[in-house]
Amino acid sequence: QLQLQESGPGLVKPSETLSLTCTVSGGSISSSSYYWGWIRQPPGKGLEWIGSIYYSGSTYYNPSLKSRVTISVDTSKNQFSLKLSSVTAADTAVYYCARHPRYCSSTSCYLPLWFDYWGQGTLVTVSS
Amino acid sequence: EIVLTQSPGTLSLSPGERATLSCRASQSVSSSYLAWYQQKPGQAPRLLIYGASSRATGIPDRFSGSGSGTDFTLTISRLEPEDFAVYYCQQYGSYWTFGQGTKVEIK
Numbered sequence: 001q002l003q004l005q006e007s008g009p010g011l012v013k014p015s016e017t018l019s020l021t022c023t024v025s026g027g028s029i030s031s032s033s034y035y036w037g038w039i040r041q042p043p044g045k046g047l048e049w050i051g052s053i054y055y056s057g058s059t060y061y062n063p064s065l066k067s068r069v070t071i072s073v074d075t076s077k078n079q080f081s082l083k084l085s086s087v088t089a090a091d092t093a094v095y096y097c098a099r100h101p102r103y104c105s106s107t108s109c110y111l112p113l114w115f116d117y118w119g120q121g122t123l124v125t126v127s128s
Numbered sequence: 129e130i131v132l133t134q135s136p137g138t139l140s141l142s143p144g145e146r147a148t149l150s151c152r153a154s155q156s157v158s159s160s161y162l163a164w165y166q167q168k169p170g171q172a173p174r175l176l177i178y179g180a181s182s183r184a185t186g187i188p189d190r191f192s193g194s195g196s197g198t199d200f201t202l203t204i205s206r207l208e209p210e211d212f213a214v215y216y217c218q219q220y221g222s223y224w225t226f227g228q229g230t231k232v233e234i235k
Contacts, residue, residue: 037224047165047173047216049224060223063129096172113220114163116184118172 002027004097004119012091012126018084022097022119029078030055035100035112038071038082040093041121048093052100052112053080060112087126094121130155130219132227140235147204149230151217156197161221164193164202167229168213176215177202207232 008020022036029036037052051061053071061069070083084091098115131154141147151162160180165173175184177193180200190205204211212234217227 046228047218047226049226052224062223098172111220111223113161114175114178114218115165115173116175118174121172 002099002117004099004117006095006097006119006122008122008124010123010125012087012124013128014088014126015086018082018087018091018124018126020082020095020097020122020124021079022081024078024080024099029073029080030075032104033101035060035102036073036080037098037100037112037115039096039098039115039118040091041096042090042093050082050084050095089126092124092126094123096121130157130222130225132217132219132225134215134217134227134230136230137228138231138233140233141207142235143207143209145207147202147207147211147232149202149204149215149232151195151200151202151227153198153200153219157200157219158221160196161219162193162195162200163218163220164191165216165218166211166213167216173216204232 003025005023012018035052035054038050041047051071053059053073068085073080097119099117100112102112103110133152135150162180164177167173176187181193192203194201214229214231216229
């Protein structure tokens, strides 16, 4: 059974960099069939896609966050990571990692699709 | 960016009743690239529907999705106690965006 687990500091100071890691177990992050994504949810609010990465390092970022986001992958550890710089209180949220299947025909591969497996989420609070 | 607007914000129903949730997109969602998720308090979202109408693995058949273009619907035919939760739609035809959610609460 595939499992994803987020880890990282629960408290980050304003203007600093938020860093989280997602560890994937029960499956390989190097599968050609999946991207891996980060989604966040401010307390009491809705879901916001942050970005997604393929095992090769190919990435997609939310345009509204692109200038502050870096997502990387470590296939040797079956992990991928999120860095969000210059954080403010507005970045306080539960951060989820998730698997992101993609469809490939015989000639082309397309954008990743829905999110089918999620981590349990980790609350990150931005406060001094 | 495709903006998804869900209605109503809150739906108050009794167990056994039918729930109809709406998701409207600001522009056409290509190839019916729309998914629905269920989220309970303190839990991660769970995939219910993808491709607008295909149920994910293990999802009961009381959940059904329909629609195309800009208008999509999630229907729960007979509400079970465990179905009271928040539901989100998500499009994946142009990057990835979510609706703001519909809360289904016990009347």
